[in-house]
Amino acid sequence: MTSSQSQHSAQQSYTENVDSSEIDKFSQLAHxxxxxxxxxxxxxxxxxxxxKFIDDYAHLSNKNILDIGCGGGILAEAMAKSGAEQVTGIDLxxxxxxTAQLHAMQEQLTHISYRMISAEEMAAECPAAFDVVTCMEMLEHVPDPSSIVRACAELVKPGGIVxxxxxxxxxxxxxxxIVAAEYILKLTPRGTHDFRKFITPAELARLCRQAGLEWLGCSGFTYNPLNKQYHITDRVDVNYMIACQRPPI
Structure with a gap:
């Protein structure tokens, strides 16, 4: 196989780790x-x-950060405003x-940029280039979350946080x-999530270990329908976040 054929094969495999219906779903709501x-x-x-969770582990000030699956830039902008040296958001x-680009311009955030590129392609292009890599609310929307986890591990510098x-x-x-959020409380549109794509903490921990990442900590979210507020909790039975580190050299 020639180098060009190998590159084409790799790009094809990256493209395959995309659910076009998920892209269409978020594109329709982009505005x-x-x-x-x-x-x-x-x-x-x-x-x-x-x-707060990310900053507690990664200390965002003066860091070069990559936000994978950035969407309209909600988290990317927040990190840029928290003292980051540079934030790059990628999405397909x-x-x-x-929308993210226009909003960043309106906010005059010159140290934030966006690219239409997959996590795997970015990893091949910029290995070990970022102090911090975030991938929030995305793994449950792709066909192969393990591929994303591996890409994150490749993108972060030794000693960096994912x-x-x-x-x-x-x-x-x-x-x-699903039942409460999409049908009863209508917090999210129906069909936003597919239960079969949900990932247990044990499964995600295994994917991280296989990618060479060390588990640092985990927290969950809880929602109070009475005051309509979210809080961080130690319980991870529904929404949860984890922090990992690529071991220093």
Whole structure:
């Protein structure tokens, strides 16, 4: 196999780790990313909690950060405003990226940039290039989450931090993340999540170990329907975040 054939094969495999229906779903909502009363309200509500969790482990000030599956830039902008030296957001939804780019311009954030590229392609192009890599609310939307985890491990520098967030898979998460959130409370549109793609903490821990990442810590989210607020909790039975480190050399 020639080098060009090998590169084409690699690019094809990267492209295959995409669910086109998921891209279409978020593209149709792209104009609503920064509407805090839209379908993206839950992301705006949990964003301060996500930011605190990431900063507690990664200490974002003066860091070069990559946000994988950045969508409209909600987390990327928050990290850029938290003292990061540079933030790069990547996604495969063109309309979402356009929204992110326009909003960053409006906010005059010159140290944030966006690219339409897969995590795997980015890893091949920029190995060990980032102090911090985040991949939040994305693993449950791709066909092969292990490929994303490996890419994150390749992208972060030795000693750097990788943070993930996703949804646990159990009866409680089905009831809360799908039945309650999509059908009863209508926090997210119907069809946002597929229970079969949810990932248990044990499964994610295994993927991280296989990718060479060391587990540092884990926290969960809880939602109070009475005051409509989210809080960080030690319970990880529904939404949860983890922090890992690529071992120093």
């Amino acid at each position: 609503k990313w920064w509407d805090k009363n839209s379908e993206f309200k839950p992301l705006h509500d949990i964003n301060p909690l996500r930011l 939804a063109k309309k979402s990226l356009k 943070c993930f967030s996703t949804i646990n898979r159990n009866p409680k998460s089905y009831l809360q993340a």
